[in-house]
Amino acid sequence: MSRSGLVYGLLAYGLWGFIPVYFIAVAPTGAFEIVALRVVCSLVFCVILVAATRTLSGLVALLRQRRVVLAMGLAGLIIYLNWQVYAYGILSDRVLEAALGYFINPIVTVLLGVIFLRERLRLVQWIAIAISAVAVVILAVGYGTLPWISLALAFTFGIYGLIKKQVGGRVDAVGGLTIETAWLTPIAVVQLIVVGATSGLTFGHISGWHTVLLLCSGVITAVPLLFFAAAARRLPLTYIGLLQYLAPVLQFVFGAFILDEPMPPERWIGFGLVWFALVILTVDMLASGRAPRKVSLEPAT
Structure with missing residues (x-):
C-alpha cells in the first residue's frame, strides 16, 4: 500500500467530510445561489487547471466523442440535483439526514447494479439490502416522513456512478468535471438570474x-476530486472502498455532536442498522476480494 496514496485518500474524504x-x-447565502455559484466557479477553476497542466489536447479529444459528451451532460444534470438536495439539507439543519444518504449510497449502488446491469448478488448482500430497507422504515417513523433527503442523495449519486461506469476509464477527473460543469453553466447562470430577481443575490453584498x-x-469542489484521483491511482480499490465511509462519519459527528441535531432512540436504531x-x-467485500466500483466512491458533495 502506498503511504502517499493513503494520505491523498484521507485528504480527499476528510475535505468532503467538512463540506457542511x-x-x-x-x-x-441560500442553497440555490451556492450551487449555481459552485458550478460557475468550478468551470473557471477547471479551465485554469487545464491550462496550467497543459491537458487541453486531452480535453479536446474527449469533446470529439459525442457519446462521452452526452453522457457527461446527463451525469452533470444528475449531480446538479444531488448538489442541490445536499445544500438544502445542510442549510435546513438536516446534516444527519444528508450523512445518512452517503451511508446508504454503497448499498444503493449494489442494488442499482442488480436492476440496470443484471448483476447477481450473494445472499449476504441481499441481507444487507434488507436490513437497510428496515432501517429506512424505522427512520421514516422517527422523522414522521420518509427521509427523502437521504434517499434522494443516495439514489442520485448512485445513478451518477452508473452513468460514469458506462463511460469507463476514458474520462479523467479534471476532464470529466470540466465537461459536466460546462453543460451545467447555462442552467447555473439562469438560476442566478432568477435568485437575483426574486430573493436577491448575497454575492458581493455581505462582506469581502x-x-x-x-x-x-x-x-x-475540484481539489478533493484531484486528491481522490491521486489516491485511486496509488491504492487498491479495497482501501478506497473503506476510506469512503470517512466523509459521512465526519458529517454525522458534526451534525450530532457539534450542531446538536436531535437523535432520539429510533434514529439511533435506524443509523445502527445501516451501519450494521x-x-x-464491507466484510463480504473483503472476503470476496472485491470492492465497490471506482465511480461510486467520489462523494458528490
Whole structure:
C-alpha cells in the first residue's frame, strides 16, 4: 500500500467530510445561489487547471466523442440535483439526514447494479439490502416522513456512478468535471438570474470575506476530486472502498455532536442498522476480494 496514496485518500474524504462547515460559513447565502455559484466557479477553476497542466489536447479529444459528451451532460444534470438536495439539507439543519444518504449510497449502488446491469448478488448482500430497507422504515417513523433527503442523495449519486461506469476509464477527473460543469453553466447562470430577481443575490453584498468564500467554491469542489484521483491511482480499490465511509462519519459527528441535531432512540436504531448493513457489505467485500466500483466512491458533495 502506498503511504502517499493513503494520505491523498484521507485528504480527499476528510475535505468532503467538512463540506457542511463551508455551507454554514457562507450563510446567509441560500442553497440555490451556492450551487449555481459552485458550478460557475468550478468551470473557471477547471479551465485554469487545464491550462496550467497543459491537458487541453486531452480535453479536446474527449469533446470529439459525442457519446462521452452526452453522457457527461446527463451525469452533470444528475449531480446538479444531488448538489442541490445536499445544500438544502445542510442549510435546513438536516446534516444527519444528508450523512445518512452517503451511508446508504454503497448499498444503493449494489442494488442499482442488480436492476440496470443484471448483476447477481450473494445472499449476504441481499441481507444487507434488507436490513437497510428496515432501517429506512424505522427512520421514516422517527422523522414522521420518509427521509427523502437521504434517499434522494443516495439514489442520485448512485445513478451518477452508473452513468460514469458506462463511460469507463476514458474520462479523467479534471476532464470529466470540466465537461459536466460546462453543460451545467447555462442552467447555473439562469438560476442566478432568477435568485437575483426574486430573493436577491448575497454575492458581493455581505462582506469581502464572504465573497472570497463563495469564489472559493470552485476550488473546494475540484481539489478533493484531484486528491481522490491521486489516491485511486496509488491504492487498491479495497482501501478506497473503506476510506469512503470517512466523509459521512465526519458529517454525522458534526451534525450530532457539534450542531446538536436531535437523535432520539429510533434514529439511533435506524443509523445502527445501516451501519450494521455496511459492516456486512464491507466484510463480504473483503472476503470476496472485491470492492465497490471506482465511480461510486467520489462523494458528490
